[in-house]
Amino acid sequence: MQKKLIAAAVAGALVAPAAMADGHGVAVSGSIRTGVEYTGDDWQVADNFSRLRFKASSDLGNGQSAYMNYEFRVNSAQGSIVTGPVTPSVCPTWASKAIGVH
Numbered sequence: 001m002q003k004k005l006i007a008a009a010v011a012g013a014l015v016a017p018a019a020m021a022d023g024h025g026v027a028v029s030g031s032i033r034t035g036v037e038y039t040g041d042d043w044q045v046a047d048n049f050s051r052l053r054f055k056a057s058s059d060l061g062n063g064q065s066a067y068m069n070y071e072f073r074v075n076s077a078q079g080s081i082v083t084g085p086v087t088p089s090v091c092p093t094w095a096s097k098a099i100g101v102h
Contacts, residue, residue: 027053027056028054029053029055031050034077051071051072054070054071055067055069
């Protein structure tokens with residue numbers, strides 16, 4: 001199940017630029033940092049803090065906008081997901097104050 005989720009996220013990353021062309025939508029990005037380690041006489045697949053991120057923003061009108069950033073760690077060696085902070089915010093064009101966990 002986890003590998004299907006990772007595959008779907010990678011596929012989403014390929015179509016995200018088209019969805020963001022009008023300034024609305026969700027952008028998917030991240031990094032896959034997987035390597036192979038050799039220790040003694042043993043080979044292992046190792047994860048080096050792979051990440052997956054979803055970002056969205058929308059113009060609320062009247063000089064204000066809202067955005068969301070959700071980033072979490074993906075352990076590509078084990079196929080597991082570790083949740084991370086969500087940062088929602090509403091801000092005027094003259095200031096940027098994030099509300100939430102940073």
